[in-house]
Structures are given as C-alpha cells and as structure tokens.
Amino acid sequence: MPDALQTIIDGLTASSKYRDLAPAALERTARWALERQSKPAAALKVAKRKLHQAFGAYLDPGALNAVDKALDELEAGGDLRDICSRVLRLHRSSAERRASLEAFYNVIWDETGLPTNVLDVAAGLNAFALPWMGLPAETRYHALEIDRRLCSATDRLLCATGLPGEATWSDVLSDFSPGTPDVALILKTLPCLEQQEPGASDAILTALASVPLIVITFPVRSLGGQEKGMRENYLDQIERLAGRNHRDLTVLPFDDELIAILRRAES
Numbered sequence: 001m002p003d004a005l006q007t008i009i010d011g012l013t014a015s016s017k018y019r020d021l022a023p024a025a026l027e028r029t030a031r032w033a034l035e036r037q038s039k040p041a042a043a044l045k046v047a048k049r050k051l052h053q054a055f056g057a058y059l060d061p062g063a064l065n066a067v068d069k070a071l072d073e074l075e076a077g078g079d080l081r082d083i084c085s086r087v088l089r090l091h092r093s094s095a096e097r098r099a100s101l102e103a104f105y106n107v108i109w110d111e112t113g114l115p116t117n118v119l120d121v122a123a124g125l126n127a128f129a130l131p132w133m134g135l136p137a138e139t140r141y142h143a144l145e146i147d148r149r150l151c152s153a154t155d156r157l158l159c160a161t162g163l164p165g166e167a168t169w170s171d172v173l174s175d176f177s178p179g180t181p182d183v184a185l186i187l188k189t190l191p192c193l194e195q196q197e198p199g200a201s202d203a204i205l206t207a208l209a210s211v212p213l214i215v216i217t218f219p220v221r222s223l224g225g226q227e228k229g230m231r232e233n234y235l236d237q238i239e240r241l242a243g244r245n246h247r248d249l250t251v252l253p254f255d256d257e258l259i260a261i262l263r264r265a266e267s
Contacts, residue, residue, distance in 0.1 A: 004040045005030055011044040018051050020148040024174035028197075054196050055147070063090040064149045067125070071156045080161065084128040087153075091125045093188050096219070100256055101132035107252050111261050112183055112213050115139060119181035119211070121172055121204065122146065122189040127154040130163060141165035144176055172204060173197050183213045188257070190216060191234075201237075205245040205262075214247070218258040234258050 008030035013019045018026065033047035034040075067087055074083045088094040088101075097104055109115075116139055120126055123143035130141065142165055143154045154167035170176045173196060178184065186204065193200040208214055218234035235251065238260045242249035247262035 004034060004038075004043070007040040008033060008044050008047055011040075012047060012051070015048065018048070018055075021051070021055070022146045022148070022169055022171040022174075025146050025171035028171065028174060032197075050196070054192055060090070064153070066090055067149075067153045071153060071160065074157070074160050081131050084131050084157075087125055087128040093219075094125050094129065097129075097257065101129055102134065104254065104257065104259075105129075105133045107254055107259060108215055108261075109134060111250060111252060112215065115182035115213075117179070117181045117183075118142065119178055119184040119208075120144065121184060121186045121208075122193070123154065123167070123185075124150060125153070126185070126187060127157050127165075127167070130157075130161070138164065142179060142181065143167040144170045144172055146171055172207075173200055176207065178208050178211055181211055183215060184208050184211045186214065186216045188217050188219050191218065201241055202244060205241065205247070209245075209264075212264050214262040216241075216260045216262060218260075220256065220258055231258050238262075 005027070009026050012021075012026045012030065029047045029050055030043070032050065033043040037043040037046050067090060070083050070087050074080065085098065088098045114134075114136060116136070118135070118139060118141050120141065120143045123145045127141065127143055135141070141158070141163060143151070145151045145154065145167055146169075148169050151167035151169045158165050158167075168176070173193060190201045190204075193204070205214065216238060218230070218238070220231045220234075235258060238251075238258070239249060242260070242262050245262070246265045248265050250261040250263070252259040252261065
C-alpha cells in the first residue's frame with residue numbers, strides 16, 4: 001500500500017469519530033481523497049469531511065454512549081419498548097420515523113407479506129424498531145452496518161431479547177454477501193451512498209439480484225424539515241433505478257417517507 005494512502009488511513013483510524021468504520025470504507029475514502037488532494041494532510045481533511053457528510057451528520061457525538069447505557073438498562077430487566085424508543089431518538093433518520101413505526105411497517109408487510117428472513121442494509125439503529133415491526137418471533141433479522149459500535153449494539157439487543165439474527169460489520173460499497181433474505185430493507189440510505197460513490201444504487205441492487213423483494217425508502221423532507229420537491233425527485237430516481245435493474249416497482253402511499261417495493265421481474 002502506498003505510503004500516502006496508509007498515512008490517510010492511519011489518520012482516520014486515529015480519529016474517535018471514524019476508527020470504528022469498516023476498514024474497507026476507510027481505504028475507499030482515503031483513495032477518493034488522494035485523487036483530489038495529492039498532499040496527505042490536505043487529503044486527510046477532505047476524507048474526514050466526506051465521512052462527516054455521510055455518517056457524522058446523522059449521529060450526534062456521545063449518542064453511542066447513551067445506546068450502551070440503554071442496553072445496560074435493558075439487560076438489567078428494563079422495559080423493552082421504552083428503552084428502544086429512547087434509542088431511536090438518537091439517530092436522526094430513525095428519530096424521524098419513530099412516531100409512525102407501526103403504520104410504516106404495516107404498510108410494507110401488507111404489500112410484501114410477512115418475511116421469514118430480513119436483511120437490513122446500512123441498518124444504523126434500525127434494529128431498535130423491531131418491537132414495532134410486527135414480525136413473527138422466528139423471523140431472522142440480519143443487519144449490515146459500517147460502524148462496528150452499531151453492530152455491537154444490534155447484537156446486544158438481539159441477545160437481550162432472544163430474537164434470531166446478527167449484525168455484520170461491512171462496507172456495502174465494497175463487498176457484502178446478502179445471504180438468502182425474503183426481503184431486503186434499504187431505508188433512507190441510497191442518497192447518502194450515492195453521495196459517497198456515484199452509481200452505488202445500481203451496484204447494491206446488483207449485489208441483491210437474488211433477493212425477491214427490496215424495500216427502498218427516501219426522505220421527503222430535509223434534516224431541517226423542508227420539502228423542496230424531494231418526493232418528486234426521488235420518485236423519478238426510483239423509477240429509473242427499477243427499470244435499469246429489471247425490477248417491477250410498486251410505490252406505497254405514506255406521508256412521511258417515499259416507500260418503494262422492487263420485485264424481481266418475472267422472466
């Protein structure tokens with residue numbers, strides 16, 4: 001590995017904000033930064049800025065300490081729904097959905113049927129929504145997550161509740177194995193991944209080619225609460241994405257989020 005690249009990776013792993021991101025993601029970001037800044041110090045700043053845009057803007061500093069404390073409380077016998085609700089507030093994406101969780105998943109499962117194996121791509125803290133998902137007790141939940149600390153939190157939750165599943169520490173833009181899920185969830189994630197790497201949406205759908213049903217959602221408001229024509233823009237994007245990947249598209253009515261179901265097209 002070239003010295004400049006290793007210098008940037010070392011700088012990222014020395015940062016408390018980014019050292020727990022999957023190594024493949026740090027290397028990918030470091031390479032991207034070096035293409036734009038030849039000097040390692042400048043490239044490191046660019047790499048950190050990119051990682052902040054992708055991850056830091058959605059999870060406040062100290063939030064993971066609060067997640068750990070909440071899990072300590074759960075493992076000591078605390079109330080599951082109360083604790084999970086508090087955890088969901090800590091991540092901006094899951095916080096936006098918290099008030100309508102049951103309705104959100106009811107709309108999805110009414111269309112897809114109840115799955116026996118769910119893959120949650122770039123899951124964040126979404127495992128803490130499991131008490132509201134309405135899944136059968138035997139349904140297996142598999143989370144893919146770039147942050148090792150979020151993987152650990154998901155595994156602790158599953159262990160404490162006895163629910164089947166696991167979290168895998170993975171950079172979905174580099175390589176991952178989908179397994180054999182009935183349904184893959186990609187919730188409010190594709191815009192962020194496209195910002196990191198143009199073409200990421202198609203790459204992920206290619207990796208999920210064997211999955212019968214893919215649920216993709218998009219935000220309809222900015223983090224500041226403004227609409228700005230986001231629903232129309234993302235609807236156009238998902239229509240083109242489904243067409244390129246030979247998927248039948250169903251868009252579900254829901255006020256707070258654009259929900260799209262992509263079915264594997266019949267041959």
